[in-house]
Amino acid sequence: MKKIYGIGVGPGDKELITLKGYRLIREADVIFAPKSKGISTALKIAEEFISDKKIVELEFPMGEDNSSRYKEAAEIIRKTSGETGAFLTLGDPMVYSTFIYLLSELDKIGVNAEAIPGITSFGAASNITKIPLTLKGDNFYLCDGEINLDILKNSQSVAVLKTYKDKKKILSILEENGFEYVYVKRCSTENEVVLRDRTAILEDKDYLSLIIGRRKNNG
Amino acid sequence: MKKIYGIGVGPGDKELITLKGYRLIREADVIFAPKSKGISTALKIAEEFISDKKIVELEFPMGEDNSSRYKEAAEIIRKTSGETGAFLTLGDPMVYSTFIYLLSELDKIGVNAEAIPGITSFGAASNITKIPLTLKGDNFYLCDGEINLDILKNSQSVAVLKTYKDKKKILSILEENGFEYVYVKRCSTENEVVLRDRTAILEDKDYLSLIIGRRKNNG
Numbered sequence: 215m216k217k218i219y220g221i222g223v224g225p226g227d228k229e230l231i232t233l234k235g236y237r238l239i240r241e242a243d244v245i246f247a248p249k250s251k252g253i254s255t256a257l258k259i260a261e262e263f264i265s266d267k268k269i270v271e272l273e274f275p276m277g278e279d280n281s282s283r284y285k286e287a288a289e290i291i292r293k294t295s296g297e298t299g300a301f302l303t304l305g306d307p308m309v310y311s312t313f314i315y316l317l318s319e320l321d322k323i324g325v326n327a328e329a330i331p332g333i334t335s336f337g338a339a340s341n342i343t344k345i346p347l348t349l350k351g352d353n354f355y356l357c358d359g360e361i362n363l364d365i366l367k368n369s370q371s372v373a374v375l376k377t378y379k380d381k382k383k384i385l386s387i388l389e390e391n392g393f394e395y396v397y398v399k400r401c402s403t404e405n406e407v408v409l410r411d412r413t414a415i416l417e418d419k420d421y422l423s424l425i426i427g428r429r430k431n432n433g
Numbered sequence: 434m435k436k437i438y439g440i441g442v443g444p445g446d447k448e449l450i451t452l453k454g455y456r457l458i459r460e461a462d463v464i465f466a467p468k469s470k471g472i473s474t475a476l477k478i479a480e481e482f483i484s485d486k487k488i489v490e491l492e493f494p495m496g497e498d499n500s501s502r503y504k505e506a507a508e509i510i511r512k513t514s515g516e517t518g519a520f521l522t523l524g525d526p527m528v529y530s531t532f533i534y535l536l537s538e539l540d541k542i543g544v545n546a547e548a549i550p551g552i553t554s555f556g557a558a559s560n561i562t563k564i565p566l567t568l569k570g571d572n573f574y575l576c577d578g579e580i581n582l583d584i585l586k587n588s589q590s591v592a593v594l595k596t597y598k599d600k601k602k603i604l605s606i607l608e609e610n611g612f613e614y615v616y617v618k619r620c621s622t623e624n625e626v627v628l629r630d631r632t633a634i635l636e637d638k639d640y641l642s643l644i645i646g647r648r649k650n651n652g
Contacts, residue, residue: 233449314565333551341548355574356574
């Protein structure tokens with residue numbers, strides 16, 4: 215590969231890919247997709263757009279130390295023949311993604327890489343539920359599972375990704391600090407579910423879920 | 434209008450509009466665009482896509498109390514004839530936008546409204562500069578001009594919009610707290626400038642600029 219684009223394919227709805235992301239996917243000689251336990255959500259989102267393309271799947275097991283895998287994946291990308299490649303990323307390439315780690319390995323071995331922004335899951339969830347991330351003067355806080363209290367106490371809104379880590383604790387902290395919340399699972403897909411009831415939220419076990427919180431009486 | 438879509442047109446590059454946003458703009462009977470001091474950045478971004486459309490510009494003067502204007506704008510939208518309308522929003526409709534305020538007024542008078550996410554300026558800036566917003570376990574903090582120290586001290590990265598308020602103070606706070614930073618002006622447009630030098634940043638006066646900060650030695 216002479217050039218690789220890390221492309222954010224958004225949270226689930228294939229129409230939430232940008233025009234630029236779509237164009238670069240269509241122009242790419244090879245599509246690279248991260249896989250975890252045999253599943254590639256990013257690939258599934260873009261599947262209609264890449265049926266005629268060469269696809270290379272790269273395994274990055276979730277929850278493991280993947281540092282040697284990033285190195286290997288960068289080498290695979292370098293050695294694959296073609297002018298340009300598209301590495302698909304769920305959401306945005308710069309937000310809790312595999313591509314960030316891959317980027318520094320690509321850099322080390324001299325592969326020209328560029329990142330193309332995508333719609334994040336929390337951005338889409340905010341639009342779907344009409345809960346603003348930020349009104350004028352607001353502070354917004356993004357984290358993945360562990361809420362920092364000093365931050366929360368000074369924020370007007372929060373998005374918590376990877377809620378499966380300890381959902382009960384997350385909800386309790388939000389309640390104790392005067393936050394309303396909504397739980398969005400499989401955001402923007404046909405399986406999307408929006409839950410506001412504490413018990414229903416706690417019963418759900420989906421990995422692709424997030425919580426948006428907003429301080430009560432704050433617009 | 435029977436239905437109005439608040440559409441995030443992204444930070445500047447027209448190709449950063451989503452496929453969905455593009456489709457809804459093309460399908461709309463009327464395009465509504467917020468204007469401030471005679472300028473509509475959102476309209477400019479989408480201009481190639483709407484040359485054949487009826488366009489209604491709505492003035493929301495910057496820095497003023499626009500509460501009565503939101504009410505008026507909602508009424509104008511309601512009274513405009515047509516099936517669907519597209520209200521263009523710079524960046525994302527749920528992030529420091531006029532559309533959030535408009536939404537509650539539209540709700541009050543029974544106009545069906547939906548929000549379509551867009552690429553944010555800080556999301557695009559992060560991709561352009563390859564400075565991650567979040568690695569695994571990171572906290573990310575978004576604000577508009579005033580940095581809260583309790584949040585910053587517990588965050589790994591930060592995006593500060595509306596930097597013109599007090600750029601010197603913003604840079605000093607970031608430096609004192611161990612953050613590296615980059616200043617991005619007119620992100621993703623042909624006039625985009627990326628600055629890393631303190632003096633150059635302080636000299637710039639552009640309104641459409643932001644600062645991305647990341648804690649040093651933190652990936």
